[in-house]
Amino acid sequence: MGYENATFPEGSVFLVTGGAGFIGSNLCEALLKRGYKTRCLDDLSTGKQANVDMFLDDPNYEFIRGDIKDLDVCLKACEGVDYVLNQAAWGSVPRSIEAPLFYCANNVMGTLNMMEAARRSGVKKFVYASSSSVYGDEPNLPKREGREGNLLSPYAVTKRCDEEWGAQYARHYGLDTYGLRYFNVFGRRQDPNGPYAAVIPKFIKQLLKGEVPTIHGDGRQSRDFTYVENVIEANFKACLAGREAAGEAYNVAYGGREYLLDVYYGLTAALGLDVEPNFGPERAGDIKHSAADISKAREKLGYDPDWSFQRGIAAAIEWYRENL
Numbered sequence: 001m002g003y004e005n006a007t008f009p010e011g012s013v014f015l016v017t018g019g020a021g022f023i024g025s026n027l028c029e030a031l032l033k034r035g036y037k038t039r040c041l042d043d044l045s046t047g048k049q050a051n052v053d054m055f056l057d058d059p060n061y062e063f064i065r066g067d068i069k070d071l072d073v074c075l076k077a078c079e080g081v082d083y084v085l086n087q088a089a090w091g092s093v094p095r096s097i098e099a100p101l102f103y104c105a106n107n108v109m110g111t112l113n114m115m116e117a118a119r120r121s122g123v124k125k126f127v128y129a130s131s132s133s134v135y136g137d138e139p140n141l142p143k144r145e146g147r148e149g150n151l152l153s154p155y156a157v158t159k160r161c162d163e164e165w166g167a168q169y170a171r172h173y174g175l176d177t178y179g180l181r182y183f184n185v186f187g188r189r190q191d192p193n194g195p196y197a198a199v200i201p202k203f204i205k206q207l208l209k210g211e212v213p214t215i216h217g218d219g220r221q222s223r224d225f226t227y228v229e230n231v232i233e234a235n236f237k238a239c240l241a242g243r244e245a246a247g248e249a250y251n252v253a254y255g256g257r258e259y260l261l262d263v264y265y266g267l268t269a270a271l272g273l274d275v276e277p278n279f280g281p282e283r284a285g286d287i288k289h290s291a292a293d294i295s296k297a298r299e300k301l302g303y304d305p306d307w308s309f310q311r312g313i314a315a316a317i318e319w320y321r322e323n324l
């Protein structure tokens with residue numbers, strides 16, 4: 001279970017793009033704890049300097065401030081690297097509807113530059129962040145790889161493109177690529193601020209500050225909220241997977257399903273509060289229900305998540321209590 005036994009050859013070098021962000025900084029932390037050389041490439045566009053500063057004392061950590069839209073930057077960052085964990089991208093469905101050109105340049109060309117740089121540099125494994133948004137309007141639950149619907153946002157298009165390029169780089173250029181379709185990740189260091197913040201950190205922060213959170217829609221939408229430790233496991237297991245599993249994308253979730261209203265009342269109960277939420281309009285491009293079938297990742301990557309939603313949310317609440 002989990003990733004305790006996931007070990008890499010001595011001297012392995014990892015490059016985490018987007019390493020100053022939420023998921024990337026958690027990946028850096030997990031790698032550094034295990035003593036691996038970890039290079040972080042980030043342009044700090046949505047990431048935080050604090051997520052870099054916390055590792056600067058570690059001799060195994062190196063930070064490059066740079067943009068994956070620049071191929072030369074990607075080539076330099078890939079020098080001597082064995083494993084790339086490509087997390088750099090802009091998230092948020094609503095923001096992507098406002099800025100389609102930027103999203104294509106950043107999330108598609110950026111990742112394509114990274115694949116090209118990884119190939120030229122002889123990187124062993126290229127693991128990259130995709131998203132459950134690629135399921136679009138496909139109505140069946142749970143979501144299963146190979147059964148995708150019409151895409152509902154420019155953000156989803158970028159992630160779908162990344163997967164197609166990942167397949168091409170495995171097919172034609174001998175780069176072992178693994179796409180990980182993250183389902184609503186949450187946990188320590190996820191940014192609670194701003195109009196595009198994810199719902200869990202935003203609600204926790206608002207409740208802790210005595211504000212009243214707003215639920216978009218009726219709150220009966222459901223998600224497979226995934227604790228960040230499970231995402232770390234999936235990245236490690238993908239790095240250790242065989243070539244026969246390359247060129248494909250995998251659901252990364254816990255395999256559960258929580259209704260937003262239940263999450264909300266679970267948070268208020270855990271925080272000892274009695275606050276009714278406000279309700280606002282539904283957001284364009286949002287999926288109503290999302291829950292993952294994780295059997296493909298289990299079978300082909302050996303992914304075996306051990307952080308349930310309940311266990312993860314308890315850990316997240318504790319972290320925000322201490323760090324907000």
Ligand SMILES: NC(=O)c1ccc[n+]([C@@H]2O[C@H](COP(=O)([O-])OP(=O)(O)OC[C@H]3O[C@@H](n4cnc5c(N)ncnc54)[C@H](O)[C@@H]3O)[C@@H](O)[C@H]2O)c1
Nearest residue numbers: 018020021022023043045046047067068088089129182185
């Ligand atoms: N958080 C989730 O629930 C979730 C769900 C599905 C997919 N994802 C994907 O996971 C990845 C990480 O997401 P996150 O939640 O940690 O977001 P985040 O915004 O916290 O981290 C992304 C990081 O990438 C950096 N970045 C963005 N564009 C860059 C560029 N051109 N060059 C260099 N660095 C760049 C940002 O500065 C930031 O530090 C993203 O690819 C995202 O699309 C996240």
